[in-house]
Amino acid sequence: MMLDVSHRTYYQYSSPVVQSQHLIHLTPRSTERQAIRHHSLIIEPAPATRFDSVDAFGNHMAILDIELPHKEFVLHARTTVETIAPPAFDFAKTTPWDKLDGVLAPAGKPIPLDVVQYRCVSRLTTASLGIAEYAAQSFTRGRPVLQGAMDLTLRIYDEFTFDSTATDVSTPIHEVFRHRRGVCQDFAHFALACCRAMRVPARYVSGYILTRPPPGQPRLQGADASHAWISVWSPQTGWIDLDPTNGIAVSDEHVMVACGRDYEDVSPISGLLLGGGDHDVNVGVDVVPV
């Protein structure tokens, strides 16, 4: 599917920011499932220096230095991307989760580190004993890994309530678990903590999702937000994306920007400001089929 994505972030500060540095992940990467046809990024005020690179997870990142005093800051990323749904695969045919050790430490062959690294907990995905018990109900003995992961995805979808007032960017997952409430980012972190408690390789994906307006109503401009989900690995399929917020396996309506261990690795925009006082931020995301 061909999609046009517009992601506009607009900061307003109550007093001038004298100087700022930002680390951004706003440029989607190309993968087997998505081809970037066009991408542009407008930054206002223009940074004095911009340093583009690829981070340790293979994502595009940029570091911006802004040295002009400013009270507004705008980043507008526009991407045209062609997405391809993964081929249909029976999750029941994947390797059991408790047999992955043998696959990931093959005798006489190099260990696939880009998979193994996602078995390990990160700061935002450290499971408590309670979370580990929750996870064990999906990953029963001998269960195929993707079947377990899909079961987990559906349980979160059924049992957790989307509530953008229940959590904020710093709410730890055990709070999310206790109240069974949160937003996509919280559900992704919780799902990752469950997978990694079972040492199932799973990574955090940030990006966008195509949303459909209610029947008979026009699409509202800028009404969407950035999205987050998880990606789980099996030897048969490679990385398969699952979306706990929507209770689905990802088809061709998701656009990945970046992946990592958790939000901290792929945060779309983070920054350090000198001055600025209070800030107000407006984000508008539009995903439109072409």
Place this chain on the structure above:
Amino acid sequence: MSSMVSGPDLLNAYRLSQTGGYDELLDGDGAPRRHWLPFLKELNALPEADRAARALRLDRRVRETGIAYDVFADPTLGSQQWQLDLVPIVFSSAEWRWLEAALIQRAELFDAVLNDLYGDQHLLRDGHLPPELVFSDSAYLRACQGVLPHSGGLRFYAADLARGADGQWRIIDSHAETLAGAGFALANRMVHTHVAGDLFNASNAVRLAPYFQDVQAALTQHSGRDNARIALLTPGAHHEDYFSHAYIARYLGYLLVEGADLRTRGGQVFLKTLEGLKEIDLIVRCVDGRASDPLELDPSGYDGPSGLVRTCRRSPGLVVNAIGSALVQNRALGPYLPKLAKHLLGEDLALHDAPRWWLGCEKSRRHVAERFDQLVIRKAQEGTGRPGQAALGQDTRSMSDAERDLLKREIALHGARLVAEEKIGFSKAPVYANGSLAPQPFAVRMFVARTQAGYVAMPGGLAMTIDPDRAVALSAPDGHTRDVWVLSDAEQAHHVSLWRPALETARVQRAQRVIQSRVADDLFWLGRYTERADWTMRVLRSALRRVAEDSGPEAGTVAARKCLQVLLTDDDSTAADRARIAGLDYDGLCAKLVRGGGATRTLERTMQRLYKVAHLARDRLSLEAFQTLSRFRPGDTWAASLASARPGGVLDLLDEGLASISAFNGLMHENMTRNFGWSILDMGRRLERAYNLSEAMMALFIPAPDAEEEQNSLMLLLELADSFITYRSRYRLDPMLPLVLDLLLLDDTNPRSLCYQLAAFSRQLETLPEGKQGVSLTEDRRVILALLTSIRLADIERIASEPSRATLQKLLGEQLLLLPELSDAVARHYFNLTDDALHRAHLRSESAS
């Protein structure tokens, strides 16, 4: 042989308290080992009274030097104590050579491991090291992937060693993050040599200075510039290692900086100074790797400047140790080291870690489960740079069944971050206590640095007494430390000290001429608080003398009362505050000015603040100057006695306090380089003195007192301004208002006059860089000009003869209004503190779809 050198007193008691296990001092037959003989002989030759006196002097010297006293910590906490024993740990040169070689091998091994893990990761890919061991370690910083191998690798390494009960040395912990407390070892040596240098020399032990010279030369070379500007990056005075950072920075002649002092731009890092941004050539990192860049690393870590990792990508050698190096501190590496040494160095591992199992490995977990009760469970990565502060680990023997069960489940879930460790015991060495020697278990930290000749080990270290029943690491809650001596085969070269390096002077001093804006702020307030302390003590002394000397009923107490009252109020005081203070009796006022809760200018608070800023600026002060202020440390005897003393006792204490302040001022005046720092300090002092004088005059003469009271007020003012003698020698008259006002307001030859303060302030301000360009005067220069002009144009005859005192009131009122503004203007212009804290803006993904 043993009877010749050891009197019955010293060794007999020692033998009696021996309890088995390896002993450093005595061999299996109870005879002293050869390398201890020179020291024992000297120690034995000293009269017992001398030994005891030296132990006390060590204690005092440790406190005066300020070792391990955290400036913001509660000084009454036991954990803050730092004790240095009269008896060092002595190493024979043969044993030292073996240990040095083993430590160097370990540094080389860790260097190779780091280069691989932050490079191609063959060790992980090919199964030499479990990948999950590394990936679970929060000290593994992915942002530094590909950067560290170009950085020059591991430049500093420190190891905590213990000799087990079996006589084998083992490494119990490794430190690769920072200088790991090398400053404590150096300070201990300085203190010990001061008190027992004769014993040191008689033992022919090796000096530390050549090691630090090599380190200094290597860092200069690494920076790529002969006159490099090298900064030691510390988390700041709140950090428990701050003493060590400040001490070593001072010793090596490096700038002591904090994250907020620095700013990155492209491939460069700059220091914010009074003169604007100055490029830094090399950063000696004493902050945690994870906390050294809030932009790319831990977003809550502000100990380094934002963008430092990006800067290192462009200039990999900029930071030592390279960010990310703490990865080799992981205790779980221990069991893999023998194979890694073979694989990477082609050598057998000389010095092993304490026996350990990584609990991320299924096989180890099973093994550990079988002997659970004999092992201690610890975190794999702890990262304590400070000697003696390691966590004890969880001893399973002392656990209930429920706790044990919980721990087992924790291990199953988070084993990748845990290790199990066997207790190996600790050998014992003598400490001096109650007139004799007693065997005490110990561990020792040793230091390695890369120099131009490769790795070298510091011929010394830091030993600490250990509680063998609880500890597996260098954890020493009582802070009982010992110097470490390495005996030499060769004659020792003459004493080389880095405090006043001869050849490198030019370079070192150039670096020191740079003043960070933050340090300038501290120095400014140091000037203000020393002067405020001085003034407050003078007011109290004069006030108390007036009642103590009993010179007639009420004589002078009315005037003194006014001065006390005005010091207890400020702009923030409410009407109720003022009424409460007006209601206090004379003794109550004095007591409140010493330590009245609520008031901002009590002596107690001023002393606390004085001590705090002195501590913050201590790398700019000579040790002697800092020591003169040690009396004012909160909780120390002077402050405590002042709080509880009777009036007569208070007078004695005030005399002592005033003597310390003038000693401090004298030392600063004599010894401080006349650079920007000096100007700032002096400006702070002048400003405070001008304010206090104006305030006292206002209190004493407005409204106009009657004739008798005017006499008393003039006497008091001359006393407070230390100008009585000047007045008497000049006029040989009783104090008269016009003459006193002339002397204290206008006379710019009197170093206590208001005019003199303002003129001096103005002169110092002129020496500072203008900073902002422009035709018009900067705000600070405008204000001081207004103040000075108003005083210089004052007509004293008229002021003094005016019954309403309106002109004097206006004149002083202007000073009291504009002096605080002047202080703020200088701060805005030079210290740049407003809005100087970085903060973070965050967004989150919220899509519900």
